[in-house]
Amino acid sequence: MSDWRTSLSAPTCPSTPLLSQISCYDPWSSSRLPDVQRNQSEPISSREPPKTPPSKDEWTGGSRCAGEYCLYANRAFGGERGIVVITTAHGLEKVKAIAGRAAAKTLEDEGDSHSSLPSGPSPFYVEEVSGKGLGMLASRALRRGDVVLTRVPALLAHRNFMERTPREERERLLGLVLSLLPAATRRSFVRQAGRFGGHEVADIVTTNSFQVDLGGDGTGSSAGHHYANFPEVSRFNHDCRPNAVFFVDADLVHRTTVVRDVAPGEELTISYLDSMAPRAERQHRARVAWGFECTCAQCGLTDETAVAASDGRLAEIAELEGRLSDVKSEVTLDTVDRYVRLFAEEKLEAKLAGAYTTAALNYNLLGKSGLAVKYARLAIEAGMIEDGPAAPDVEAMRVLARDPKKHFTWRARLGK
Numbered sequence: 001m002s003d004w005r006t007s008l009s010a011p012t013c014p015s016t017p018l019l020s021q022i023s024c025y026d027p028w029s030s031s032r033l034p035d036v037q038r039n040q041s042e043p044i045s046s047r048e049p050p051k052t053p054p055s056k057d058e059w060t061g062g063s064r065c066a067g068e069y070c071l072y073a074n075r076a077f078g079g080e081r082g083i084v085v086i087t088t089a090h091g092l093e094k095v096k097a098i099a100g101r102a103a104a105k106t107l108e109d110e111g112d113s114h115s116s117l118p119s120g121p122s123p124f125y126v127e128e129v130s131g132k133g134l135g136m137l138a139s140r141a142l143r144r145g146d147v148v149l150t151r152v153p154a155l156l157a158h159r160n161f162m163e164r165t166p167r168e169e170r171e172r173l174l175g176l177v178l179s180l181l182p183a184a185t186r187r188s189f190v191r192q193a194g195r196f197g198g199h200e201v202a203d204i205v206t207t208n209s210f211q212v213d214l215g216g217d218g219t220g221s222s223a224g225h226h227y228a229n230f231p232e233v234s235r236f237n238h239d240c241r242p243n244a245v246f247f248v249d250a251d252l253v254h255r256t257t258v259v260r261d262v263a264p265g266e267e268l269t270i271s272y273l274d275s276m277a278p279r280a281e282r283q284h285r286a287r288v289a290w291g292f293e294c295t296c297a298q299c300g301l302t303d304e305t306a307v308a309a310s311d312g313r314l315a316e317i318a319e320l321e322g323r324l325s326d327v328k329s330e331v332t333l334d335t336v337d338r339y340v341r342l343f344a345e346e347k348l349e350a351k352l353a354g355a356y357t358t359a360a361l362n363y364n365l366l367g368k369s370g371l372a373v374k375y376a377r378l379a380i381e382a383g384m385i386e387d388g389p390a391a392p393d394v395e396a397m398r399v400l401a402r403d404p405k406k407h408f409t410w411r412a413r414l415g416k
């Protein structure tokens with residue numbers, strides 16, 4: 001299972017250990033869901049169906065439940081898009097708060113910070129891609145930083161409901177989802193691919209969801225974890241060296257942004273997996289969790305020397321990261337330079353925010369304020385793309401870029 005990192009609200013651990021010296025946090029993260037466990041351990045209960053039909057502008061439901069997880073709907077969420085939520089009472093309160101904040105916003109409105117979509121016609125179209133089913137293709141040339149899609153979810157389902165509720169009870173609630181979504185959203189929802197077979201909605205959710213954490217209620221580490229389904233986002237296929245990245249912000253907006261130049265007709269991809277893992281591990285994960293053989297350019301290398309070189313670079317990045325994250329370890333300017341170059345050589349344009357943050361901090365630790373500011377600015381640019389403008393790393397790099405010599409890291413590797 002992949003980790004369920006961080007939450008919208010709860011502070012957790014830093015993405016780079018050096019930053020823990022400022023404050024402890026972890027950037028908000030959402031990633032593709034792993035294979036779903038179908039444990040059947042928790043008792044469930046069922047209540048009477050809701051008496052009131054869903055109305056356009058209020059939350060309905062709360063009477064169809066499996067244990068502590070109940071079904072709620074709001075047809076006005078996201079500007080008529082509608083949402084169905086299967087969660088605890090605490091989870092519902094969190095979603096209501098988000099809906100309240102988002103109510104004033106229309107996603108595609110100009111001036112909305114979430115909708116910096118390139119102007120003009122859609123930047124992508126959906127088409128069959130050999131060996132992958134449908135995929136997203138660029139309809140024109142795109143550049144790093146171009147946002148190609150922003151969407152709010154159509155369904156949120158608590159992780160424990162999805163993974164621990166007995167199948168029959170789970171499918172009983174999931175079977176009501178389509179009838180509670182507005183017609184247009186329902187059509188998008190059912191067009192999503194399934195992979196596991198069986199119950200249609202359950203299959204769609206397990207094949208196409210992202211993990212989001214609404215913030216716990218203190219009753220357990222997974223209390224805020226939800227599967228979030230964004231039907232229009234579900235056409236992005238996987239690549240271990242993707243040309244686009246995504247994050248889900250505190251208003252549950254999923255945003256996908258291009259990280260390198262993309263030619264018209266080129267497929268737009270995101271990574272479902274840990275791009276930093278060695279090839280065998282990535283391929284295993286794609287096979288086991290997603291049921292496909294990863295044939296992306298990096299996995300499809302046929303020359304064993306090239307494979308070994310790629311895995312070697314990833315191992316070296318991990319080793320250097322260990323040293324760069326430890327103020328007491330032996331680090332020179334060449335170490336930092338080598339670390340950054342490895343990301344470029346390995347085509348890791350989707351993972352630059354952390355790399356540049358580590359570089360900026362280390363240049364400052366070594367008393368190189370010019371380089372520290374240069375990399376802090378690069379980290380801000382990459383962080384806005386990978387994690388969003390509100391990400392703690394982005395703010396931390398703003399602080400460093402403003403006045404490197406007043407930063408706690410200044411010359412700290414040199415004994416001041």
Ligand SMILES: C[S@@+](CC[C@H](N)C(=O)[O-])C[C@H]1O[C@@H](n2cnc3c(N)ncnc32)[C@H](O)[C@@H]1O
Pocket residue numbers: 131132133134135192193195207208234235236237238239290291292293294295296
């Ligand atoms: C979220 S869907 C992506 C869109 C999907 N291709 C469709 O037709 O709707 C995930 C599924 O797409 C397929 N897929 C995604 N990336 C792939 C890749 N790199 N190679 C082969 N199949 C892939 C797998 O079947 C996977 O379970």
